[in-house]
Amino acid sequence: MLEQQLINGLTLGLIYALIAVGYTMVYGVIQLINFAHGEIYMLGAFFCVTFITAAGLPFYAAIFMAILCCILCGILLDIIAYRPLRKAPRLAALITAIGMSIFLQNVALMIWGSRSRPFPQTALPPFFREKALVLGDVSLTWLQLFIFAVAIIMMIGLYLTINKTRIGTAMRALAQNKTAASLMGINVNYVISFTFALGSAMGAVAGILVSVYYNTLYPTMGYTAGVKAFAAAVLGGIGSVPGAMVGGVVLGVAETLGAGYVSSLYRDGVAYAVMIAVIIFRPSGILGKSVIDKA
Amino acid sequence: MNIGKSLILLVVAAVLTYPLVPQSSDYIIHVMTLAMVYMILAMGLNIVPGFCGLLDLGYVGFYGIGAYTAGLLTIHYGLSFWVIVPLAALNGALWGALLGAPTLRLTGDYFAIVTFGFSELVVLFLTNEIWLTRGPLGLPGIQPITLNLTWLNDAWYFEFYDKTPNFYVVALLVGLVFFIMRRMEDSRLGRAWYAIREDPLAAASCGVNILNYKVIAFAISAAIGAVGGAFYARWSMFLSPDMFKFWESFLVLCMVVLGGLGNIKGALLGAVILVSLGEVLREVLSSLGLPPESRFMAYGLIMVLIMRFKPAGFFPAIASSGRSNPLLIDLQKRLAARNVPKEETRDAAT
Amino acid sequence: MTPLLEVNGISKRFGGILALTDVSFNVIEGEILGLIGPNGAGKTTMFNCIAGVYKPTSGDLVFTLGGKSQRINGRKPEKMTELGIARTFQNIRLFSALTVLDNVRIARHCRTTSNFFRSVLRTRFQRAEEKEIVDASMRWLDFVGLGHHALANASSLSYGDQRRLEIARALATEPKLLLLDEPAAGMNPKETRMLVDLIHAILDAGVTVMLIEHDMKLVMTICKRLVVLDHGTLIAEGGPKEVRENPQVIEAYLGRGAAHA
Numbered sequence: 001m002l003e004q005q006l007i008n009g010l011t012l013g014l015i016y017a018l019i020a021v022g023y024t025m026v027y028g029v030i031q032l033i034n035f036a037h038g039e040i041y042m043l044g045a046f047f048c049v050t051f052i053t054a055a056g057l058p059f060y061a062a063i064f065m066a067i068l069c070c071i072l073c074g075i076l077l078d079i080i081a082y083r084p085l086r087k088a089p090r091l092a093a094l095i096t097a098i099g100m101s102i103f104l105q106n107v108a109l110m111i112w113g114s115r116s117r118p119f120p121q122t123a124l125p126p127f128f129r130e131k132a133l134v135l136g137d138v139s140l141t142w143l144q145l146f147i148f149a150v151a152i153i154m155m156i157g158l159y160l161t162i163n164k165t166r167i168g169t170a171m172r173a174l175a176q177n178k179t180a181a182s183l184m185g186i187n188v189n190y191v192i193s194f195t196f197a198l199g200s201a202m203g204a205v206a207g208i209l210v211s212v213y214y215n216t217l218y219p220t221m222g223y224t225a226g227v228k229a230f231a232a233a234v235l236g237g238i239g240s241v242p243g244a245m246v247g248g249v250v251l252g253v254a255e256t257l258g259a260g261y262v263s264s265l266y267r268d269g270v271a272y273a274v275m276i277a278v279i280i281f282r283p284s285g286i287l288g289k290s291v292i293d294k295a
Numbered sequence: 296m297n298i299g300k301s302l303i304l305l306v307v308a309a310v311l312t313y314p315l316v317p318q319s320s321d322y323i324i325h326v327m328t329l330a331m332v333y334m335i336l337a338m339g340l341n342i343v344p345g346f347c348g349l350l351d352l353g354y355v356g357f358y359g360i361g362a363y364t365a366g367l368l369t370i371h372y373g374l375s376f377w378v379i380v381p382l383a384a385l386n387g388a389l390w391g392a393l394l395g396a397p398t399l400r401l402t403g404d405y406f407a408i409v410t411f412g413f414s415e416l417v418v419l420f421l422t423n424e425i426w427l428t429r430g431p432l433g434l435p436g437i438q439p440i441t442l443n444l445t446w447l448n449d450a451w452y453f454e455f456y457d458k459t460p461n462f463y464v465v466a467l468l469v470g471l472v473f474f475i476m477r478r479m480e481d482s483r484l485g486r487a488w489y490a491i492r493e494d495p496l497a498a499a500s501c502g503v504n505i506l507n508y509k510v511i512a513f514a515i516s517a518a519i520g521a522v523g524g525a526f527y528a529r530w531s532m533f534l535s536p537d538m539f540k541f542w543e544s545f546l547v548l549c550m551v552v553l554g555g556l557g558n559i560k561g562a563l564l565g566a567v568i569l570v571s572l573g574e575v576l577r578e579v580l581s582s583l584g585l586p587p588e589s590r591f592m593a594y595g596l597i598m599v600l601i602m603r604f605k606p607a608g609f610f611p612a613i614a615s616s617g618r619s620n621p622l623l624i625d626l627q628k629r630l631a632a633r634n635v636p637k638e639e640t641r642d643a644a645t
Numbered sequence: 646m647t648p649l650l651e652v653n654g655i656s657k658r659f660g661g662i663l664a665l666t667d668v669s670f671n672v673i674e675g676e677i678l679g680l681i682g683p684n685g686a687g688k689t690t691m692f693n694c695i696a697g698v699y700k701p702t703s704g705d706l707v708f709t710l711g712g713k714s715q716r717i718n719g720r721k722p723e724k725m726t727e728l729g730i731a732r733t734f735q736n737i738r739l740f741s742a743l744t745v746l747d748n749v750r751i752a753r754h755c756r757t758t759s760n761f762f763r764s765v766l767r768t769r770f771q772r773a774e775e776k777e778i779v780d781a782s783m784r785w786l787d788f789v790g791l792g793h794h795a796l797a798n799a800s801s802l803s804y805g806d807q808r809r810l811e812i813a814r815a816l817a818t819e820p821k822l823l824l825l826d827e828p829a830a831g832m833n834p835k836e837t838r839m840l841v842d843l844i845h846a847i848l849d850a851g852v853t854v855m856l857i858e859h860d861m862k863l864v865m866t867i868c869k870r871l872v873v874l875d876h877g878t879l880i881a882e883g884g885p886k887e888v889r890e891n892p893q894v895i896e897a898y899l900g901r902g903a904a905h906a
Contacts, residue, residue: 490751
């Protein structure tokens with residue numbers, strides 16, 4: 001039983017990690033909690049389903065198109081909402097982020113309605129629900145395996161992008177010191193847009209994977225998932241990409257175990273409690289820097 | 296007294312006498328009462344982002360704590376509303392201090408997210424601790440507000456089932472909170488908060504203990520939220536966990552932003568405008584066949600646009616820290632007597 | 646006589662960098678002490694240690710007040726202010742959205758006590774205190790020559806006036822020791838002359854002054870004693886003449902500084 005819970009938790013945790021890196025990267029470059037990131041994740045799922053049902057695209061093509069749309073949304077979000085406030089007080093930017101989150105969520109509500117809907121099963125490869133591995137009581141479906149593979153490949157891709165490419169170097173430079181980076185000839189706005197694009201792509205994939213895994217999607221799904229992913233980012237140390245990955249997995253496992261062994265009623269509560277506890281007792285997270293407000 | 300001021304007084308007087316007019320509509324009294332509940336909340340929330348510059352995303356948590364405190368004390372102990380209000384305020388302040396003390400050391404962003412998590416935990420608690428709150432079924436049968444004056448006259452025992460007396464009770468609370476806010480704003484306390492908002496390091500160098508004053512702000516703000524909740528419980532006579540979801544925090548924050556962060560009168564106007572807008576949108580949206588929740592799209596947009604184009608809110612900061620204080624009026628006279636060019640003092644006064 | 650402030654082997658480390666290494670000197674009551682050194686010498690770090698913004702990695706700060714000495718390193722900024730150490734900032738940090746008067750009134754915070762209940766009830770005590778706050782604030786504003794601007798917005802003041810407002814704000818906390826971080830930076834010659842008069846007036850009011858300044862002419866004329874830092878270590882201490890002739894100082898600092906002067 002425990003092993004099964006661990007596997008389920010790991011699946012969930014990898015998805016959280018995919019969302020969490022979006023928060024952490026944006027926080028790293030512009031020190032803003034992008035509350036609307038959860039909405040990008042939600043939009044990923046809805047775009048994908050819409051491409052399947054309305055445009056009749058096959059599953060993988062729909063995923064690709066949904067990712068492109070989310071990247072566009074993420075970049076536009078930054079350009080329209082956040083860029084004009086770069087020099088404004090942080091409170092203004094935070095309030096804008098909350099406002100955009102609510103706005104996007106309700107745009108989705110108006111377009112797709114408030115009811116939750118299932119993921120079109122016919123579009124999925126049929127082997128997804130079959131068991132890939134059975135070891136005693138523990139089983140692993142092809143879908144879970146698919147989620148593991150996608151998440152891990154994307155994480156490795158992200159790691160290589162950040163650490164081995166020119167643009168990744170520019171992102172890290174920006175996270176260190178924006179002024180110095182721009183003096184070194186880095187196009188700050190371009191790099192920020194790229195960061196949003198990268199985060200949005202990861203978020204979109206996470207949204208699609210979740211809606212397939214739980215076979216449901218609804219306009220408010222970004223709200224709880226967003227906060228939990230943020231909790232994961234905090235847990236790992238905000239601003240730290242490996243931290244977000246670790247934090248996501250830890251949180252996913254903790255939540256599944258908490259729901260299984262403590263109380264399923266407090267499933268979401270586990271994430272919030274972990275987050276508050278981490279913020280109070282170790283605000284720098286597992287792999288992050290100190291955030292105590294010195295000033 | 297100038298024209299603007301007389302006009303405001305006239306409007307306030309007209310609103311306050313409205314329920315006494317025989318043709319008054321119950322619906323309008325209801326909406327006005329609701330608007331006044333939000334006025335209390337908006338004024339209370341304003342302390343944290345407006346005076347101290349910290350984003351509080353979990354204000355509804357304290358509203359809920361106040362409401363359930365009042366509801367449970369009424370049902371189980373039959374306490375009078377007038378005893379419950381201070382108790383609810385104390386309970387709110389207690390939770391505010393408990394949450395604030397460990398988390399207000401952190402940067403503002405972390406604080407925002409902690410408050411959010413807290414209010415979600417409050418809702419989960421209210422939903423799941425069925426032995427105490429009856430969970431999603433809600434808490435029905437809360438007695439209305441009563442006024443027991445039998446010690447003056449044996450016949451003077453009132454139960455406020457009617458809309459009108461409730462209207463006056465909440466108006467009284469709004470007046471009380473407004474009075475407290477104005478007094479705090481123009482005091483050592485208010486100045487310490489402004490200093491923290493403007494520049495924490497300079498504030499500390501002036502001898503302000505930042506953490507203490509943030510916790511005080513958070514606790515007072517929580518207490519006012521709980522007072523709003525206590526009235527709400529006795530007015531609506533029914534509570535359920537759904538009433539205290541994040542949306543409410545967002546709505547109150549939107550009122551504060553609309554009225555201008557740190558602007559007390561602005562928060563009052565923000566509450567009136569958004570409650571009225573909510574009523575209008577509910578009609579309009581349902582006639583368009585859209586779900587009523589989609590009105591939040593408008594609120595989200597309002598917030599984004601205000602932060603972009605009018606970060607100080609729609610209404611100019613009417614008072615910067617107690618211009619009407621006799622001490623300052625006196626000072627202004629003394630300065631004028633020093634033969635300073637007239638323009639300078641006038642500039643300062645506006 | 647015990648010095649007002651004894652800086653005893655202070656070191657401050659940021660990660661791998663030693664910003665201050667074993668710095669010791671005394672601040673004597675009633676003097677103007679200049680803290681000089683080339684850019685990056687650790688002057689502001691020293692100020693921040695004394696003002697409580699940074700906690701020194703090692704060493705002691707001993708503050709003596711009314712014959713009572715106490716070790717004060719690691720105390721919070723607000724505690725330092727309460728104790729009688731006030732400061733201004735290198736980059737002006739006013740409460741710019743507030744009025745000139747409010748900026749100074751806030752500085753009375755640590756010398757007053759009214760709490761929430763007194764403020765709301767506006768008790769007789771609180772009203773008397775508020776009046777005292779306004780009077781004291783006006784006294785200090787007049788002291789620096791800004792009294793007639795009391796009700797203007799702090800951000801509307803000229804640059805030189807903003808610097809003086811910062812000094813008024815610091816003085817309103819009733820310090821024994823005032824730390825001025827480059828008070829003359831960005832001032833024109835006329836404003837600088839007024840500043841010199843102001844610093845002498847502060848001294849006459851019984852406040853000891855310690856200042857960081859790059860304007861060598863100013864430092865040499867008003868400071869009786871100088872402390873020179875370079876790369877976080879103390880390289881010289883003494884009167885202006887001594888310091889000027891110290892070969893180490895010339896090498897580290899005045900060699901380059903003389904070319905400007």
